[in-house]
Amino acid sequence: MHNTKIYIVLISIMFIWGINVSAIKLLVGAFMPVTMTAFRIFVAALTVLLTLIVLKQVRKPQSKEWLYIIVGAFFSVVGHHYFLSEGLDKTSAANGGxxxxxxxxxxxxxxxxxxxxxxxxIRLLGFLLGGTGVSFTVLAGGGGLNAASIGDIEVFLSILSQALSFIVIKKASETMDPRLLTGYMLLIGSVVLFLISLWREPGGLTSLANGTPLIWTVFLFSAMLATALGHMVYNYAIGQIGAAEASIFLNLNTFFSLLGASLFLGEKLMPAHFAGLLLIIPGVILGSGALEELALRRKRKRYQHHPSYKKT
Incomplete structure (x- = not known):
């Protein structure tokens, strides 16, 4: 897939993930969080693996690949989702964001x-611009920063786990289809999270009986579209363009999640949110390498039209 198409797909995935924030807020209000997360990721894993079975892309991992799968599941699924749910319960939205x-x-x-x-x-400037835009957007709605807490440390451990998982996925993609890697990681991670939920939330399974048809529709959207398709495509993009280049698109999550909260939860968007977006967009363009790729393509095109250029 050409890089430009990958960038467009990544923006679409960021939109879905942004809407998914509102979906998860609804799900957490209906079910116990760790139990719901384990079940949601398990459904996502089945969706990915069944899709790959239909595409005849499933194979048994090699011994070295199992190491990547287990380490990736620990960082990407268990560490990221567990520390995120725990941390956001103990810190402010501004600090967490x-x-x-x-x-x-x-x-x-x-x-x-x-x-x-x-x-x-140029790419480093993009990362700094994107981070500044995210900070500006979050502070616009958060009313400033609160004092540091244990929740801040847990949220940092969550994002550190996710960043480490991107490195593992990039290394594993040298020999294994990132989509298949995603399916195995989600499956193993969901089992571990379920065992944690039995310890942390003894009544978690009982809470699943409280779901309404609307809530279960939201659950399927979150599990099958946002988690299954989203992670499958995102991890594929990491294998194609690199971990750092793909991660810059995560900055768009902040704005899209605010947009989703406004549309579905009735939360108010402020002018400062759009000002933050004006920093996030150039940050993505610079940090992803899109600007450099465009400049290189134009330079190559000018060279090919030069009178001295000869095809070999």
Whole structure:
């Protein structure tokens, strides 16, 4: 898939993930959070694996690939989702949103250290712009920062787990289809989360009986579209364009989640939210490498039309 098409698909996935924030808010209000998350991810895993079975893309992982799957499941599913649910329960939305906004920059730093990939100055500027835009957007609705708490540390551990998982996925994609990797990670992660829910939420399974038809429709949207399709496509993009480049699109989540909250939960959008978006968009364009790719393409086109250019 051409990079431009990948960028368009990633923006679409960010929109779905942004709407999914409102969906999860509704689900958490109806079910116990860890139990619901385990069940949601399990349904997502089945959706991914059944899709790949139909496409005849399922195979048994090699021994080295199992290591990537287990480590990826621990970081991407268990660590990220567990610490996020725990942390946001103990800190403010402003603090949590700002810390989550560090994800792309954190991924870029880890890519430099672990993958030996140094971002260009243009891409680094994009990461900083995107992070600033996220901070501006979150603070617009959060009323400022509260004092640091244990919840802040847990949210940071959540985004650190996710950033580490992007590195694992990039390494694993050298030999394994990232879509298949996603299915295995979701399956293993959902089982571990379910075991944690039995410990943390003894009445979690009972809470699932309280769902209405509307809530279960929201659940299926979140599980099958946002989690299954979203992670399958996003992890594929990591394999194609890189962990740091794909992670910059996560900055769009903040605005799209606010848009979803306004549409579905009646929350108010402020002018400052749109001002933040004006920083996020150039941040994505610069940080993803889209601007550099466009410049390279134009340079190549000019070179091909030069009188001295000869086809070989």
């Amino acid at each position: 700002l810390i989550l906004g560090l994800g792309p920059l954190l991924t870029a730093i880890l890519s430099m250290i672990l993958l030996k990939r140094k971002p260009t100055s």
